Amino acid sequence: MIPMKGFAHLSKKNDTVLVIRDSDLIAAALREALAEASDEERPGLERAAALVTATAGAGEGRLRADWVRARLADVGFTGDIASVAAVKALRRAEPTLSLLAAVQLQKEAVARPA
Secondary structure, three states, rough: OOOOOOOOOOOOOOOOOOOOHHHHHHHHHHHHHOOOOOOOOOHHHHHHHHHHHHHHOOHHHHHHHHHHHHHHOOOOOOOOOOOHHHHHHHHHHHOOHHHHHHHHHHHHHHHHOO
């Protein structure tokens, strides 16, 4: 999964969810590293470049769904992602997340199974 810098403006006053990606920067760094790589380093860098390419095209909904699952895993949640308990766990993982934003993110995660 492409690392996301985070979500901005998640609060009770603003439920806007913004996905920020670094895939272009990561891909460029990998291309540069590949150009200078030794034969021993090349297979690992080629694999990394393939992973970035494969996930760079993921839509924002997929990235948000993956983020929700990662945050739930961070707080040890292993239950049904469609449950009220999942919303509570998500808000425990991200205390500034409004109830509305948490429910919207949960719906995206349910709609996009892992």
